[in-house]
Amino acid sequence: MENDMTDTGSRRRVTIREVAERAGVSMATASRALSGNHPVPAATRARVLRAARDLDYVANAHARALVGGGRKMAAVVVRQVTSPFYAQVAEGVEAEAADRGWLCVVGATGGDPQREMEFVQLMREEGARLVILVGGVVEDEAYRSRVAHYAQALDSSGARLVLCGRPAPDPDIPALVVEFDNEAGARAITGHLLSAGHRRIVFLGALPGNTALDARVAGYRAALAEHGLPPAAARVVDCGLGRAAGLRAMTELLKETREFTAVVAGDDMVAAGALRAIADAGLGVPADISVVGYNDIPLAEDFNPPLTTVRTPAEELGRAAVRIALRDPEHAAGSRHLLGTHIVVRKSVAPPPTDGGLTPV
Amino acid sequence: MENDMTDTGSRRRVTIREVAERAGVSMATASRALSGNHPVPAATRARVLRAARDLDYVANAHARALVGGGRKMAAVVVRQVTSPFYAQVAEGVEAEAADRGWLCVVGATGGDPQREMEFVQLMREEGARLVILVGGVVEDEAYRSRVAHYAQALDSSGARLVLCGRPAPDPDIPALVVEFDNEAGARAITGHLLSAGHRRIVFLGALPGNTALDARVAGYRAALAEHGLPPAAARVVDCGLGRAAGLRAMTELLKETREFTAVVAGDDMVAAGALRAIADAGLGVPADISVVGYNDIPLAEDFNPPLTTVRTPAEELGRAAVRIALRDPEHAAGSRHLLGTHIVVRKSVAPPPTDGGLTPV
DNA sequence: CCCATGTATGAAAGCGCTTTAACTTCCTCT
DNA sequence: AGAGGAAGTTAAAGCGCTTTCATACATGGG
Numbered sequence: 001m002e003n004d005m006t007d008t009g010s011r012r013r014v015t016i017r018e019v020a021e022r023a024g025v026s027m028a029t030a031s032r033a034l035s036g037n038h039p040v041p042a043a044t045r046a047r048v049l050r051a052a053r054d055l056d057y058v059a060n061a062h063a064r065a066l067v068g069g070g071r072k073m074a075a076v077v078v079r080q081v082t083s084p085f086y087a088q089v090a091e092g093v094e095a096e097a098a099d100r101g102w103l104c105v106v107g108a109t110g111g112d113p114q115r116e117m118e119f120v121q122l123m124r125e126e127g128a129r130l131v132i133l134v135g136g137v138v139e140d141e142a143y144r145s146r147v148a149h150y151a152q153a154l155d156s157s158g159a160r161l162v163l164c165g166r167p168a169p170d171p172d173i174p175a176l177v178v179e180f181d182n183e184a185g186a187r188a189i190t191g192h193l194l195s196a197g198h199r200r201i202v203f204l205g206a207l208p209g210n211t212a213l214d215a216r217v218a219g220y221r222a223a224l225a226e227h228g229l230p231p232a233a234a235r236v237v238d239c240g241l242g243r244a245a246g247l248r249a250m251t252e253l254l255k256e257t258r259e260f261t262a263v264v265a266g267d268d269m270v271a272a273g274a275l276r277a278i279a280d281a282g283l284g285v286p287a288d289i290s291v292v293g294y295n296d297i298p299l300a301e302d303f304n305p306p307l308t309t310v311r312t313p314a315e316e317l318g319r320a321a322v323r324i325a326l327r328d329p330e331h332a333a334g335s336r337h338l339l340g341t342h343i344v345v346r347k348s349v350a351p352p353p354t355d356g357g358l359t360p361v
Numbered sequence: 362m363e364n365d366m367t368d369t370g371s372r373r374r375v376t377i378r379e380v381a382e383r384a385g386v387s388m389a390t391a392s393r394a395l396s397g398n399h400p401v402p403a404a405t406r407a408r409v410l411r412a413a414r415d416l417d418y419v420a421n422a423h424a425r426a427l428v429g430g431g432r433k434m435a436a437v438v439v440r441q442v443t444s445p446f447y448a449q450v451a452e453g454v455e456a457e458a459a460d461r462g463w464l465c466v467v468g469a470t471g472g473d474p475q476r477e478m479e480f481v482q483l484m485r486e487e488g489a490r491l492v493i494l495v496g497g498v499v500e501d502e503a504y505r506s507r508v509a510h511y512a513q514a515l516d517s518s519g520a521r522l523v524l525c526g527r528p529a530p531d532p533d534i535p536a537l538v539v540e541f542d543n544e545a546g547a548r549a550i551t552g553h554l555l556s557a558g559h560r561r562i563v564f565l566g567a568l569p570g571n572t573a574l575d576a577r578v579a580g581y582r583a584a585l586a587e588h589g590l591p592p593a594a595a596r597v598v599d600c601g602l603g604r605a606a607g608l609r610a611m612t613e614l615l616k617e618t619r620e621f622t623a624v625v626a627g628d629d630m631v632a633a634g635a636l637r638a639i640a641d642a643g644l645g646v647p648a649d650i651s652v653v654g655y656n657d658i659p660l661a662e663d664f665n666p667p668l669t670t671v672r673t674p675a676e677e678l679g680r681a682a683v684r685i686a687l688r689d690p691e692h693a694a695g696s697r698h699l700l701g702t703h704i705v706v707r708k709s710v711a712p713p714p715t716d717g718g719l720t721p722v
Numbered sequence: 723c724c725c726a727t728g729t730a731t732g733a734a735a736g737c738g739c740t741t742t743a744a745c746t747t748c749c750t751c752t
Numbered sequence: 753a754g755a756g757g758a759a760g761t762t763a764a765a766g767c768g769c770t771t772t773c774a775t776a777c778a779t780g781g782g
Contacts, residue, residue, distance in 0.1 A: 013518060015768055026732045031770055038771085041730070058518065061486040062432070063768035065423040067737045081452045081467075082445065082659065082676075091442045094469055098476075103483065105466040106442075108455055122464065125422040157374060157419065243663070272663045298443065302604070302633045304665030315443075376738055387762045392740055399741085402760070424738035428767045 014055045023051035072102040074130040075123045084297035092318020134164040136212030144169035177336040185310040185341040186219030197351040198262040202235040205266025246273025261352035268293035286350035306346035375416045384412035433463040435491040436484045445658035453679020495525040497573030505530035538697040546671040546702040547580030558712040559623040563596040566627025607634025622713035629654035647711035667707035
């Protein structure tokens, strides 16, 4: 090589023109050999590839995207990356994207619509072809107009919009919805508790307006009804999600009443908080109170006791979002896909205490 | 607007030329008003901004990057996004990047060097200016040459390389190392056990060659020595990381011997597995065996019992990586930064059983 | 033997943007 | 009053690449 002992820190990138020159061909031929967009005789191709390797040529993705009018890039937007559930979804998206040679960027909003909008805007600038918004929301007017805006904006940039676990405000909107069947999942896990003999079951961690949670609450109520309980038997605590919320709400609930023998948590993190609150109150799980969660995060089996919960294959959700959106683009837009879930039985459920409960009515 | 009722799905993006025309200025002026790279009178600026808004103009990041010769983008590469520790680091990087208006892309390698190389290559093409490789490795010849290659390649693309929790094979290599002081952390947590009276402590989850784990093992041995124990008192189980590994190794260890009263786990996930194995063996923590972890993942306090562990502020590690690399680029390259850690005391440590241990010698 | 066909290659246009260099006003200073 | 600037603006160059269009040369059927 000619620059053996010369300045190594040369900042200028090698361009395709230099590769072409070294290979003794035109830029056009070099481009074709390198990108494979057009057949090139094996001998020529080899010469070009050789030159590229010698020069440590690195294609400029921007130039490519600029002329190519886009690029293979997907974006996944979550509340926070450190939430186990979101992390799994993101991993699924990343994996499925990587499988097709796509780049995947993840954005964290911290639940702030402002940052969500900024990120979507950024993705438009970056030319992402797939934007996946993950996580339940409260479906208010602001949300509806936000999503309508995204859908229109992304569509006009030629990008596809996927909503995971959140609703499309309008069936005409060109967004694909992929989510778990929350109602069925909650119905099943509540049924599990009912089958064990529980009759006083509280739902901890509702978030009125949040469609995902609302569906779970609906499933919970449906299960109660199926087992012949009156609507009044339902007890729903609107404390929202997260370990801290579960801890606080459960602590308060226990102070207020003990007329229940089981709790259905809005998700596993709420269950984690509830478990701690119950232990702090000197009660045992499942001896005194049975607890079930939702999502089956990786550490759910390390809770105390191991948590019976609903497994929502989060990584599969991420993969499905990409797969469906890319499979049949035209047909997919505007459709809704429901993914199934199933119960994972561990140690946090037992029949209610035989003495009739903590504080018999 | 003129295209009120017309075809909405127009795929062509609005360009700066159209904005300029509508605002009645040249492209140059429009560009300056939009990007703010050059002062423009307020009145003109307002006119351009107005036009851009009316047209729903979205800048093309590729064109920008192409002419600008790069872009504000950082990449963070981890083994898997779903590991709580890596997720936190990634979140830190994302947050710090977002604070400066940088884009952050995350890549998952699954621990495969091949994929790591592909990803680094991809980042070169994408023009990332900062590549952060996270996570301990075994420092073999392959690793050394890989990193040397990255460093050289990225440097020649004008990008900075940061190694988090893994070594720079050669002090001359233009890579910045940012990591926790593993030795000190392990020494402290082992000291905690020793102070509680334990003398037979096993280290579970070593991974010979992995520099991060090796440092922890070294810290563990150092603590033992400090308390006057002979080198032979050390017992290190090389089972690697992860919950499954911890579960399996602990199960086997318990079958083989019970001549220990405490275990230092390689990380919290190993601790999780160990906890389960001990419970499965009918033993109590901390009554029979004390257990400590490493990293203080968010759910460590929900373990059974809540885990005493070493807090390694993972998000701060991510933030620090970005901050240091960007703060003083020239000076930073080639330097090494150690972040401090501290013990978080919970419920998984007690004095050793007074009956002299499980199986007194 | 010549034209249609196919294959290999190259010159040049142009993707959307930023920036340089040049030009025009309009002041201000001497 | 005219030189010297400052301020505002623009035309045009060019970032690195892909692709169209054109060209050049073989090949083979009529």
